[in-house]
Amino acid sequence: MAERKFTIVDGGRAVEVDEREGVVLAKRAETAGRPVAVDLDEGVAYLGVTARERAAALASLEAPDFRLPDLDGRLHSLSEHRGKKVLLVAYGSW
Amino acid sequence: MYGELRGYGFTVITVAIDKSAEDARPWIAAARPTHPSLIDTTHVLADLYNIVNVPTILWLDERGRIVRPNDVAFGTDTFKSITGLEAAKHLAALRAWVRGEATAIPAARVRALQALPTDVDQQARAEFGLGEWLFTRGRTEAATRHFVRAGELAPHDFTIRRGTMPMRGIDPMGPQFREMLGAWVKAGNPYYRPLAE
Numbered sequence: 001m002a003e004r005k006f007t008i009v010d011g012g013r014a015v016e017v018d019e020r021e022g023v024v025l026a027k028r029a030e031t032a033g034r035p036v037a038v039d040l041d042e043g044v045a046y047l048g049v050t051a052r053e054r055a056a057a058l059a060s061l062e063a064p065d066f067r068l069p070d071l072d073g074r075l076h077s078l079s080e081h082r083g084k085k086v087l088l089v090a091y092g093s094w
Numbered sequence: 095m096y097g098e099l100r101g102y103g104f105t106v107i108t109v110a111i112d113k114s115a116e117d118a119r120p121w122i123a124a125a126r127p128t129h130p131s132l133i134d135t136t137h138v139l140a141d142l143y144n145i146v147n148v149p150t151i152l153w154l155d156e157r158g159r160i161v162r163p164n165d166v167a168f169g170t171d172t173f174k175s176i177t178g179l180e181a182a183k184h185l186a187a188l189r190a191w192v193r194g195e196a197t198a199i200p201a202a203r204v205r206a207l208q209a210l211p212t213d214v215d216q217q218a219r220a221e222f223g224l225g226e227w228l229f230t231r232g233r234t235e236a237a238t239r240h241f242v243r244a245g246e247l248a249p250h251d252f253t254i255r256r257g258t259m260p261m262r263g264i265d266p267m268g269p270q271f272r273e274m275l276g277a278w279v280k281a282g283n284p285y286y287r288p289l290a291e
């Protein structure tokens with residue numbers, strides 16, 4: 001019988017492995033200090049970014065770069081606006 | 095405001111933290127912005143900047159440095175009676191900074207004012223990430239389990255607790271939101287956390 005598949009989502013990329021290997025990989029990431037969320041029924045683990053890494057980036061005061069789409073799907077990076085003062089506004093329809 | 099200040103080497107970037115571009119579309123259509131108006135369905139920005147509620151604003155200088163950390167500001171006084179925050183106060187400070195009439199917050203003070211993410215916050219974001227991944231694949235029930243777990247881990251994170259309501263079939267302005275907010279405030283917690291200046 002073929003083994004069930006398992007998906008590891010890391011940094012927005014999904015990799016499919018065998019279930020046993022997936023569980024081992026998730027455990028290993030957790031041991032390494034990564035925040036890991038697992039759903040064994042769904043066969044997927046999500047690997048997050050450590051507080052240490054995020055906190056260090058913010059405390060450096062260097063604004064973390066990002067790349068996000070507009071309504072037309074066109075991607076924009078924060079770094080494209082270097083040389084300008086920026087008001088960054090996060091909002092939600094909720 | 096943007097029209098008035100863009101000549102000073104300034105831009106606004108708005109990011110809608112929403113479950114889909116369609117949720118944000120009416121807002122963007124109404125505002126008809128000429129500055130970048132972006133959509134973040136996977137909470138990329140919330141994760142990078144430790145954003146736990148909306149609206150959250152930051153000021154970044156020409157070198158890409160954070161000169162005003164996460165703060166609460168509104169563009170209008172629509173919610174003033176609820177929030178006690180006046181739109182004009184932030185706008186005046188922003189205008190003075192952009193026009194070079196006032197300096198931003200010194201680096202040491204910015205660091206003192208920053209709220210940095212903890213291990214539990216990042217664990218909550220991983221649970222959110224898993225939930226969002228499942229949600230976009232139609233696994234709504236499984237997604238809900240992880241959204242709820244994320245909210246339990248980080249009860250102060252309304253980007254998770256309220257922001258996922260539309261993905262859990264809950265009205266984010268409805269009775270369940272009001273109940274959550276009521277319990278939170280009754281326990282002595284602030285819903286909005288403007289900078290203590």
